[in-house]
Amino acid sequence: MHLKPPTYVDNAAVPEPREVLAVLTQHWKVIAFVTAAFLFFGVAASFLLVRPSYTSIVVFLSPHGSQTLKPIGSGLSAAMLNSPSLNDRIIQKLQLQTAWKLTTFADAREALKSQVQIEVSTYDVVKITVRDHNARLASDIANEYLNGLNALDTRLAESDAADRYGFLDRQAKQENDELRQAEDRLQELQRRSGLIDPSRQTAQAILNISQLHAVIAARAVDLQSMRRYASDTNPGVIQLRATIAQLERQLSDRQNDASPRAVGDIQIPAGNIADLALQHQRALREVTLHSNQSGQVMLQLAQARMNLMRTAPAVLVIDRAIMADYRSGPQRLLLWLASCWAGFFTACLYVFLGKAMALSGYDAASIRRLLRPKAGPGLNTPTA
Template structure:
């Protein structure tokens, strides 16, 4: 059939197409009248912003000794924080709290909590807008007031969960330095106790200023080396040996080790190597020098961690509420389902295509009946179908 023949067929059977289109659209509209109405309430929240912290602002004050703190703070930045917050909203703990708070197992007529959780997930949606850096929480329910209450309660249940988790960068840094600070405090106390015992045994109370300066310089260098080694070890987990930043860090570490070697010391915290050249300290006071060296080393490490810990506490206090509500959910004044206009339009389009198909089938049957040979074959087909049915 040519296009003109097709148009002639459609024009000849236009009433079949019209009746099918109108009938299907009218049927869809009537069905929409009996479908239960649903309302959607939305809450828009603002997650914490990744801004510069006090730790990074005061890092220059620590000089090269801040390598450990700088690395610890930078390595804890979140790659995509919005995705993490969305996952937290969708966590089983938050969903179960919502189900229990609004008695959703009875509402959804479910016997098992897992089934009620799936039903709730079909009625609630949490989406992150990467452009505006906002998170939208949508809750659908047949009661508009209940939908608004659930959308707002979703944020409340999330906040209850987040109170027990350190998900902010400052909170993570605070926990990290808090643990490291406790260990450094114990190490320093042990070193001080060992120095005290050495003083009592050797009778040596103090040393000359030159030896003291050399020991303190060596302790400072060892602290810098410890920080660089931690940074280098972590960088090797994601960077190749040809990485420019890794190569630069390795050169800085080698330079620090060379400076320490010039003083006669080494990087091992428990080593017994001398820190000052021979002749600077009497043989009787050599043990005192070693203990004093350990005390200065652990004092330097403790000072680094204490500064970073205090800055992390200030950052955490400045961070404030993790989630800020931009637009709280209000009672929706218009239903979100069913969308009668859209459903009716789609039904009309489906009816149009169905009507065209029926018109073409009717035209094909009519032509077959008009052709004697085709009519005979059609009769044989009908007879075969009757025998099969009987």
């Protein structure tokens, strides 16, 4: 049997809308049946195959209450919420692998990632949306994100506070040791030189030297007067000269004396006052410097100790998740409309293909024969 040669239609001829409408009207029963069939399967699938879902939402501000850490921005909060350690903690605590009947822990991670949506606004407001087929489980997951973020921020704050406290404790010990050494050097200088209060001791040394100068001058006048009527061998002249010599030695000792000083002697030679005062000022400045630094470090150490003992929540919750009373999905009306549209489109495509085949001269039997594989050489092809 030979195939009927197809009758080709002019490609330039474009069907008019009336012709298209006429074809659809002619096969309206087929279109209605297919559309109704798709709608029936869509309704059945929406009730039997698609499980209802529930949504829980948590809204909070980024953590800013940590005194040891810098303020955490919303971007860092989102990164902390997406951290594998936090997700694994939620999966293990709520036993999501068992609740979702998954075989591996990795599948539970992927399922949790697909059901959680984290949104960050420009005002450091973080919104967590959780969708699940179990309303209570959805709210538990959302609230557990809050608890996990709070625990993570607290752990970071405690770690930072512990490191800061350890560093300040070592600095305080070092400053105390340096302060003690500076005080020992100042004490040794005071014991060796006898210089305790440079200003008063300097004034006293100058006063003593002035008094000795005055006494020596007075004795010199007495000696000059005595020599007018007494010889040099006169006992009074000899005694007066000895007294003047002794006073001059005392004056020399008061002005410059390099001999070792006895413990408790605070009479400072005037010639050594400038050098000893400079040494005393440097030693005292070093003691004051280390004393101020030690006081500041001790104050910071006390604050670090308070931060280490304080456990205040860092997450400022705006809205905590509650169990949803109504399901948020699936949108059955949208599924039904999509099923109707898919059925109508499929039916129209079937009708137009059938019409095109009829216009081309091919029937169903001819199409089946064309789709059969060709026989090889030497084989007899059965004819109808």
